[in-house]
Amino acid sequence: MRHFNKGPVTAFVLAAAALLTQAISAQAPAKTGARTITFARDVAPIVQRSCQNCHRPDSMAPMSFLTYEDVRPWARAIKQKVMAREMPPWYIDRTVGISKFKEDPSLSDQEIETIAAWADGGAVRGNPADMPPPRQFENTDIWHIGKPDLVIKSATHTVPATGSDWWGDYVVNTGLAEDRYLKAVETKPAPGAKKVVHHAVTFLLQDEGESDLIGRGPTQNPAGGDAGGFLNEYAVGKNGDIFPEGTGRLVKAGAKIRFNMHYHPVGEETADQTEVALVFYPKGYKPTYYIQASHTGDFDDLDLPPGVDNIRSDGYTRLARNARITSFQPHMHNRGKAQCMEAIYPDGKIEQLNCVNNYKFGWHIVYNYADDVQPLLPAGTMLHVISWHNNTASNRYNPDPRNWVGFGQRSIDDMSFAWVNYIWLTDEDFKAQVDARKGKDSRPTTQQQR
Ligand code: HEC
Incomplete structure (x- = not known):
């Protein structure tokens, strides 16, 4: 737990969040069944934040979730997809490693419970006056990065x-x-x-x-x-x-x-x-500074025998320079199942950075770290990428579980590495950034509340 923020600040924030959660559940005893969970009051805000980006006309999902009428027929399927954490597409294991990302649409356990209770309770509309105002979407047909050259x-x-x-x-x-x-x-x-x-x-x-x-x-x-x-x-x-x-x-x-x-x-x-x-x-x-996504932790001697699940492979990339890591994106193909990345510091300490525990080849998701938790890793750190593949029929993306599979470029071959975005830092800048983090850690009460 060195070099990035997991210290007292996090503990402080967690404690505050726990108090807040208690306060909320004291006001709204959703779990006790004391009041009905409704679409208008409880579910619509979640759907707006985490689903509508894709589930609206002219976006990518096949069905729209803008109104109660849109959502109601899908209540069962929605419950099932959110409980399996298949929707929204975001496959980070929430129980390990870094937990602050940019543009994270994933649902808290409590939000999932709310949706499930709503579906089980008859998926009622509730009072239309409770509906949040419709979400405004940016025009996706314009460029957001300024005028392109x-x-x-x-x-x-x-x-x-x-x-x-x-x-x-x-x-x-x-x-x-x-x-x-x-x-x-x-x-x-x-x-x-x-x-x-x-x-x-x-x-x-x-x-x-x-x-x-x-x-x-x-x-x-x-x-x-x-x-x-x-x-x-x-x-x-x-x-x-x-x-x-x-x-x-x-x-x-x-x-x-x-x-x-x-x-x-x-x-x-x-x-x-x-x-x-x-x-x-x-x-x-x-x-x-260059910023560049690089292959990390490649293991090209993949050996995925037919009919075998949980096949583990390990790849290592040594950082020749101090680095700030801004993102993690596992890359495997159809047999990919899970991937973790950890940092082995030059002094031997090991730190779990992140895992994706429900990998889906159909979704290429870049997990972008929030600025204040981007790992700062000294030169000599070894990034260790651990991948698991499932070459059995229980993997529904498996085109043919009777085949041996190895490394290759085709979708039917497989791979195991992570795309990682690096900014390389001089010793001086690295030290300054590490110190700045430490400074923050020691003054938790001056942190912005979240
Ligand atoms: C990044 C885009 C995206 C987001 C965000 C998203 N979905 Fe989806 N969803 C899709 C796409 C695309 C499909 C079509 C199936 C596929 O390609 O996986 C889909 C399919 C579904 C299905 C249908 C599955 C079936 O049985 O056919 C349900 C239910 C669903 N989404 C629920 C949700 C809910 C609930 C949320 C928010 C909590 C959500 N989705 C967020 C893109 C998204």
Whole structure:
């Protein structure tokens, strides 16, 4: 428990939260059945916050949850999906490691109980006057990162009305004539095509001879020199990445963009042309820090025998420099089941960072750490990524549990690593940031209340 905030502040916040919870449940004895749980008062606020981003017209989910009439027929299915923690899609194990993320839509145990009690109690509407005002949504068809300097369009892809999902890549030239430093990036499907785009992940292809897996780990590339690799991901509700001031990526002249797409038919033929927008730093300005997602903890000797569950593999990446980690995104394929990442400090201490305990290949989710809990790891730290695969028929994404599976690029092959976003820090800056955290830790009462 060094280097990031899990100390007295957290304890203080937890204690405060516990008091608050008691106070709330004293006012509202939902669990005792003393009053009826209603949609208007109890459920609508949860659905607004955690579901409507996707469950509304022209977003990605097949059914809308804007009104009571929309939601009522789905009450049973909603109860089942939230209790299984399959919806909203967010698969972090809440019982270990870091618990503060940006844009976290996940439900508390209490919210899940509320929804279940509502469904079990007849899914009543309640008093319409209790309804919260409708949530206002940002226009998703605009760019959120400011005026782009360059917009690159993927190839047009027509998704048929029915059929199976499609995974594949399009590679497009940026046409960039000179090297530029990237300040912000955003990816979005064509207007009207959001329903069919399950995910869009973009990669920067530069440096001749690099394969499409060129996000070299920090060991190979300790200076953060930019060999390309993972660029950006589109997920519903994501507004794009604006890098912290002084932090950026190099986009080289002649770079290409690889669009990795997952399309999903929705009953009507739909054409998409996903776009990625880039905002550059002014010409001649060079940011101090690179920020780059790198492959972490790869293990390429995967051995997944047919019919076996809970197959564990371990991969390690040594940090050649001090690092600030801003995000964690497990990457496995159809047999992936769970993944944990821990930090082994140079002095041997081990700290669990996070686990995803319900991995789903269909959802590529970047778990972005809140600023004040982003792990600060000294040079020499070993990141240890532990992956589990399920190659049995009990895994409903398994295309064929009779097959042996190893490492490979195809969806039917498998992988085990994490995409991790790093900012490399000088010794001086690293120390300053660690000290700033400690300073905060020792003055819990001056913390902002949450
Ligand atoms: C990030 C987008 C997203 C969010 C947020 C989200 N959903 Fe979904 N949901 C989907 C998509 C897409 C589907 C269609 C099935 C699929 O592709 O997994 C779906 C399907 C469902 C289904 C239907 C399953 C079936 O039986 O067909 C239910 C029920 C559901 N969601 C409930 C919820 C609830 C309740 C919430 C909020 C607590 C929520 N979802 C939040 C995207 C989302």
